[in-house]
Amino acid sequence: MPAIQQAFQQLFSSAVEAKALTFQPTRPEFEGDVTINVFPFLKASKLGPEQTATAIGEHLKANVAIVDRFNVIKGFLNIVIADRYWTDFLVEAGSRDILQLEPTGKKVMVEYASPNTNKPLHLGHMRNIFLGHSVSRILQSAGNEVVKVQVINDRGIHICKSMVAWQNFGNGEMPESSGLKGDKLVGKYYVEFDKAYKGEVEVLVNSGKTKEVAEKEAPILREAQAMLLKWEANDPEVRALWQKMNGWVYDGFNATYARMGVEFDKLYYESQTYVLGKNDVLDGLKKGVFYDKDGAVWVDNTKEGLDEKVLLRRDGTSVYMTQDIGTAIKRFEEFPGLSKLIYTVGNEQDYHFKVLFIILKKLGFPWASELFHLSYGMVDLPSGKMKSREGTVVDADDLMEEMVNEARTTGEQLSKLDDITEAEKSRLFEQIGMAALKYFLLKVDPKKRMLFDPAASIDLQGHTGPFIQYTYARIKSLLGKAGRSEDQTIRPSDNVAADDGLLTEERTVIKLLHQFPAVLHESATHLDPSSTANHTYELVKAYNSFYQVVPVLKEEDAAKRDFRVGLSAAVAKATKKAMWCLGMEVPERM
RNA sequence: GGCCCCGUAGCUCAGUGGAUAGAGCAGCUACCUUCUAAGUAGCCGGUCGCAGGUUCGAUUCCUGCCGGGGUCGCCA
Structure with missing residues (x-):
């Protein structure tokens, strides 16, 4: 980059801004590794596009060692970088983890699950959890210290509904007695509540009440509301029931998280945080950041293009926003x-x-500008939106089970694994099924709404997690036969093969490896695992093309063979790390 | 209605100012006595929602419109 600027300065005695200078990978139909578009410089060079490009090209070739040759097509300067540069890079990629970036010295907290304790986790939670987990690992790989936290919404009217229903209809059913997973059991009574509630509303409507009135007066709802008040008053019986049922849910959640392969450094319980924020809001009121209207505390965000919002009710109690203010501060x-x-x-x-971020800024917290909402789109089903009340949610445990079974069916059909134990097989199919699921959810831009078709969407072929795993396993097989591990990749002498000229297949793979750290960095900056996911796919796809036409172990020239083994090892190493960043495991064989 | 997000191949998605817009799936074809065929190569498939504008250059930026979704509680 500085070389180009220098070239420009010398050739046209005029400076060029760094941001006007764009390097892009040369399109495969042309010869070259990097391409510079010279259109932006025509005014300064006072030459036509071709002459400008040629002049820069000549200068670079004469002055920059790694520039081997170049060609010019229209306004595009295609530069060929010397083989030596690529082989040197490959040695580097073999000797260290190129996907572990320089430490930033920063500590980042990622909150990535906030389930309610009244029902089991579903597909929507899975996108949330896999996304947050992957972002955490990407940030870590990008040199940050990361604190992963979960918020558990363990109190409120929702859990009281499950509690009331269990009390009324449960007959003492427990996870142990029914064989139901704890979160499923509690979720079942949440559904029971809804059924009973709807029945009561109907009865009331039939007795002449309006729907609105009936929905407010249904006895079982009143019961749940009364229970919430008792909970807030610390009623021992209610608290004991609450603790018992939440305990079941946590057991269930923990089993689900374990299978998902995710972990947290710290848990926040809403029952402990919901009291926070009140004093902060009152402070803001004193400072004149907020204002009093009819006894309630409000914030006015109309200047920011938003509207006014209540922060403390007239009776002095908190709203959701209040506790989020307090929790952030805490x-x-x-x-x-x-x-x-x-x-x-x-x-x-x-x-x-x-609104939350604006409020914290108004309260004067210097870190308020460092808050970020990693907002992701909903997961739709072919039938439309998931609705828990209509029973159209895709349950997390069921889906994982289905995916792993799918992996098993396919794996056993291929019958390449007859010599390994049943336990090893189970572990393998677990890895494959989970990768298929995770990759499917992570490969799309987080902020976009996505469609999940349980029947057809999850593939084990093509642009998928298992495709990547398969490539890795194949390389591991090669390395095994060559007697090398992925960590002792290229001996420095291996790059002698380069003197013969890199094959285009080799060059393509190395270039993708070379781009990988930048992609990871971008993934970390945008908090978007999809770019890492897609680049990993590009890499292994290119490797597969290489593998198909270029002999590795069968190569007779020992130097070339070693070089290709080293190339393979470097791909395996980067792939494994990239998959780790996405929260997926890679199998030794499959 | 106000505000926010999205609209790219039959389907699911890449592509955040550059060349003839790319993958996967689905459909068709070729390649396993050769390092794992969960693979590779090829064919088929596009008015980048529509209309203007900015620019040497727009799928990409701006405006308007159309279509889809979200959100506008002293709920969480």
Whole structure:
């Protein structure tokens, strides 16, 4: 880059801004590795596009060692970088983890699950959890210290509904007695509640009440509301039931998280945080940041293009926003070095977070500008939106089971695994099924709404997690036969093969490896695993093309063979790390 | 209605100012006595929602419109 600027200065005695200078990978139909578009410089060079490009090209060739040759097509300067540069890079890629970037010295908190405890986890949670988990690992690989946190919405009317229903209709059913997973059991009573509630509403409507009145007066709802009040008053019996049922849910969630392969450094319980924020809001009121209207505390965001919002009710109680204000403040107190806080929450809460961040800025917290809402789109089914009340949700445990079974069916059909134990097979199919699922959810831009078709969407072939795993396993097989591990990739002498000229297949793979750190960096900057996911696919796809036509172990020239083994090892190493960043495992064989 | 997000191949998605817009799936074809065929190569498939504008150059940026979704509680 500086070389180009220098070239420009000398050739045309005129400076060029760094941002006007764009390098792009040369399109495969032309010869070259990097391409510079010279159109932006025509005014300064006062020459036509071809002459400008040629002049720069000549200069670079004469002055920059790694520039081997160039060609000019229209306004595009295609530069061929010397083989030596690529082989040197490959040695580097073999000797260290190129996907572990320089430490930034920053500590980042990522919140990536916030389930309610009244029902089991579903597909929507899975997108949230895989996304946040992957972003955490990408940030870590990009040199940050990461704190992963979960918020558990363990209190409120929703859990009281399950509790009331269990009390009324449960006959003491327990996870142990029914064989139901704890979260499923509690979820079952949430559904029971809804059924009973609807029945009661219907009865009331038939007795002449309006629907609105009936929906407010249904006895079982009143019961749940009364239970919430008792909970807030610390009623021992209610609290004991609450603890018992939440305990079941946590057991269930933990089993689900374990299978998902995700983990948290710290848990926040809403029952502990919901009291936070009140004093902060009152402080803001004193400072004149907020105002009093009819006894309630409001914030006015009309200048920011939003509207007014209540922060404390007239009776002095909190709203959702209040506790989020308090929780954010608390987190920065608990983690003094924290420089960034990321909330992985669905895009239906875009407005909420916009308001939250503005409020914290108004309260004068310097870190308020470092808050980020990692907003992701909903997951739709072919039938439309998932609705828990209509029973159209895709259950997380069921889906994982289905995916793993799918992997098993395919794997056993291929019958390449007859010599391994049943336990090893189970572990392998678990890895494959989970990767298929995770990759499917992570390969698309997080902020976009996506479609999940359980029947057809999840493939084990093509642009998928298992495709990547398969490539890795094939390389491992090669390395095994060559007696090398992926960590002892290229001996420096291996790159002698380069003197013979890199094959285009080799060059393509190395270039993709070379781009990988930049892609990872971009993934971390945009908090978007999809670019990493897609680049990993590009890499292994290119490797597969190489593998198909270029002999590795069968190559007779020992130097070339070693070089290709080293190339393969470097791909395996980067692939494994990239997959780790996406929360997926890679199998030794498949 | 106000505000926000999205609209690219039959389907699912890449592509955030550059060349003739790319993958996967689906359909068709070729390649396993050769390093794992969960693979590779090829064919088929496009008014980048529509209309203007900015620019040497727009799928990409701006405006308007159309279509889809979200959100606008002293709910969470």
